[in-house]
Amino acid sequence: xxxxxxxxFDYLLETTAAEPPECFIGFSLARSPRLKDFLADLDPDLxxxxxxxxxxxxxxxxxxxxxxxxLALHPDSVLITAGAAEANYLLxxxxxxAGDEVITDSPGWPQVGVMASAIGATLREVARDExxxxxxxxxxxxxxxxxxTRLIFLTNPNNPTGTLIPPEDLASIARIAEAHGxxxxxxxxxxxLEWSAPRPPSIAGLTPRGITTGSVSKAxxxxxxxxxxxxxxxxxxxxxxxxxxxxxxxxxxxxxxxxAEIALRPARLTASLANARAEATATLAQLDxxxxxxxxxxWQKPQAGLIGLARLDRIDSxxxxxxxxxxxxxxxxxxxxxxxxxxxxxxxxxxxxxxxLNEGLSRLSALLAGWAD
Numbered sequence: 001x002x003x004x005x006x007x008x009f010d011y012l013l014e015t016t017a018a019e020p021p022e023c024f025i026g027f028s029l030a031r032s033p034r035l036k037d038f039l040a041d042l043d044p045d046l047x048x049x050x051x052x053x054x055x056x057x058x059x060x061x062x063x064x065x066x067x068x069x070x071l072a073l074h075p076d077s078v079l080i081t082a083g084a085a086e087a088n089y090l091l092x093x094x095x096x097x098a099g100d101e102v103i104t105d106s107p108g109w110p111q112v113g114v115m116a117s118a119i120g121a122t123l124r125e126v127a128r129d130e131x132x133x134x135x136x137x138x139x140x141x142x143x144x145x146x147x148x149t150r151l152i153f154l155t156n157p158n159n160p161t162g163t164l165i166p167p168e169d170l171a172s173i174a175r176i177a178e179a180h181g182x183x184x185x186x187x188x189x190x191x192x193l194e195w196s197a198p199r200p201p202s203i204a205g206l207t208p209r210g211i212t213t214g215s216v217s218k219a220x221x222x223x224x225x226x227x228x229x230x231x232x233x234x235x236x237x238x239x240x241x242x243x244x245x246x247x248x249x250x251x252x253x254x255x256x257x258x259x260a261e262i263a264l265r266p267a268r269l270t271a272s273l274a275n276a277r278a279e280a281t282a283t284l285a286q287l288d289x290x291x292x293x294x295x296x297x298x299w300q301k302p303q304a305g306l307i308g309l310a311r312l313d314r315i316d317s318x319x320x321x322x323x324x325x326x327x328x329x330x331x332x333x334x335x336x337x338x339x340x341x342x343x344x345x346x347x348x349x350x351x352x353x354x355x356x357l358n359e360g361l362s363r364l365s366a367l368l369a370g371w372a373d
Contacts, residue, residue: 001118001119002118003114003115003118004114004117004118005114006110006111006113006114006338007110007337007338007339007340008110008334008338008339009110011318011321011334011335011337011338012334015325015332018325019330021325021330021331021332022330022331022356022359023330023331023332023355023356023357023359023360023363024331024332024351024355024356024357024360025331025332025333025347025348025355025357025360025361025364026307026332026333026334026345026346026347026348027306027348027349027350027351027355027357028218028306028307028346028348028350029217029218029219029221029223029306029350029351030193030218030219030220030221030272030276030279030280030306030350030351030352031221031276031279031350031351031352031354032221032222032223032224032352033220033221033222033263033272038259038262038263041262042258042259042262046255046258047254048254048255049254050251050252050254053251053254055242055246055251056075056076056078056079056080056238056242057078057079057080057229057252057257058080058252058254058257058258058261059075060261061080061227061257061258061260061261061264062075062076062078062080062229063075064260064261064264064265065078065080065214065229065231065264066078066231067264067266068192068264068269069188069191069202069204069205069212069214069231070199070201070202070205071202071204071205071212071231072205073204073205073231073233076235076238077204077231077232077233077235077238078229078230078231078238079229079230079238079241079242079245080227080228080229080252080257081213081227081228081229081230081241081245081249081252082226082227082228082249082252082253083215083217083223083226083227083228084187084189084213084214084215084217084228084229085111085228086226086228086245086248086249087213087214087215087228087229087230087241088109088111088112088115088153088185088187088213089111089115090230090241090244090245091183091185091211091213091230091237091241092111092112092115092116092119093115093119093244094237094240094241094244095150095151095183095237096115096116096119096121096150096151097119097120097121097150098119098120098121099120099121099122099148100119100121100122100148100149100150100151101121101122101123101124101146101148101149101150102116102121102122102123102124102149102150102151102152102153103124103125103126103141103144103145103149103151103152103153104123104124104125104126104152104153104154105125105126105127105128105136105154105155105158106125106126106127106128106339106340107128107134107158107160107161107309107336107339107340107341108125108153108154108155108158108159108339109153109155109159109187110338110339112153121150122148124144124146124149126140126141126144127140128158128161128163130300130311133163133300133303134158134161134163134300134309135163136154136158136163136165136169138169138172138173138176141173141176142176145176145180145182149180149182150182150183151182151183151184151185152173152176152177152182152183152184152185153185153186153187154173154184154185154186154187155186155187155188155189155190156170156186156187156188156191156200156203157188157190157191157193157194157302157303157304157305158305159187159189159190159305159307160307160308160309160339160346161300161302161308161309162190162301162302162303162304162305162306162307162308163300163302163303163304164194164197164200164303164304165200166200167200167201170186170200170201170203170206171206174203174206174207174209174210175207177207177209177210178207178208178209181209182209183209183211183237184203184207184209184210184211185203185211185212185213186202186203186210186211186212186213187213187214188202188203188212188213188214189213189214189215189217189218189219189228190218190219190304190305190306191214191219192219192273193218193219193273193276193277193280193304193305193306194303194304195277195281195284195302195303195304196303197303197304202231204231204232204233208233208234209234210232210233211230211231211232211234211237212229212230212231212232213228213229213230213231214228214229214231215227215228215229216228216260216263216264218305218306218350219272219273219276220263220269220272220273220276221276221350222259222260222263225253225256225259225260226253226256227252227253227256227257227259227260279349279352280306280349280350283349283357284301284302284349286357286358287308287347287349287357287361288301290361290365291310291347294365294368295313296312296313296314296315296368296371297310297311297312297313297368298310298311298313299311299347306348306349306350307346307347307348307349307350308346308347308348309336309339309341309344309345309346309347310344310345310346310347311343311344312336312343312344312345315343315368315371316342316343317335317336317337317341317342317343317344317345318335318337318342320333320335320345320367320368320371321333321334321335321345323367324363324364324367329363329364329366329367330363331359331360331363331364332360333345333346333360333364334346
């Protein structure tokens with residue numbers, strides 16, 4: 001299996017090898033807590049040995065994962081993974097084979113394209129409608145199904161547009177998967193950060209063919225724990241993913257699992273999400289005002305999550321991002337070329353004060369003002 005690098009990771013690798021930027025525009029995760037925030041709830045006599053624990057992951061953590069997703073499933077329907085990225089990887093590797101087809105939305109998370117190519121599967125992209133708030137039409141998904149289709153992969157809230165799939169559309173897509181015997185994987189890493197609507201139902205509870213992936217990385221800012229999950233009603237999916245993980249990371253990070261379990265306790269989770277929403281809502285209003293005031297920018301304001309896409313007027317996104325990263329601006333911005341959209345840039349509201357967003361936007365504005373067509 002030859003894996004080719006996707007543009008997003010390639011750009012990150014190249015640009016982070018240089019001098020660190022001073023400001024960040026488009027930070028994609030909530031402000032990260034500190035270890036001291038969890039010390040009072042950690043047992044100092046906690047053994048860091050894994051022996052005696054379940055191969056599926058810490059039982060208490062698996063129950064918390066189901067609770068936060070509002071799913072009344074057995075804890076054995078959850079496998080703890082090294083973030084949502086590993087969760088998706090384990091599913092692609094076991095559910096796709098050479099010659100299969102996988103349907104996904106565009107723009108969307110690039111990982112599915114990388115894995116499809118490596119496995120020898122064909123990626124069929126269904127375009128979201130930018131003019132209609134990046135809407136994803138279930139009928140377009142149905143039209144993309146062929147006899148070779150094996151699974152549908154989506155993100156909800158969408159990464160990178162911040163658009164939510166309405167519950168009725170999600171139910172329609174679930175029926176499409178059931179009618180054709182397809183697996184329906186929905187990456188829900190930004191769930192819990194909705195701005196104007198309730199959290200959509202988790203796909204693992206809507207259909208036996210539905211598989212949810214998620215993590216504590218984005219909404220809770222705990223990316224460094226590398227703790228995510230797969231939720232699936234099908235016991236075979238969970239078992240096969242566990243066997244595949246046994247040949248890679250093998251078992252999970254015991255300390256990370258305990259911290260994640262604390263983070264997902266109801267009272268703490270509610271407070272953390274409320275803080276993240278309050279901070280991001282205020283920043284989103286500021287970002288919306290910035291985009292509105294810039295004659296060379298426009299966007300569909302995100303409905304959820306911490307990132308969105310803004311359209312550039314007659315400017316190549318990668319040229320802009322590279323000039324903004326260089327002196328005197330020293331500001332990081334992810335170009336839309338990472339999502340095959342060279343006339344867009346990714347904007348975000350995460351990271352807290354450390355991102356220095358205000359200063360970064362001021363520098364971006366100065367660069368745009370002097371940009372020659």
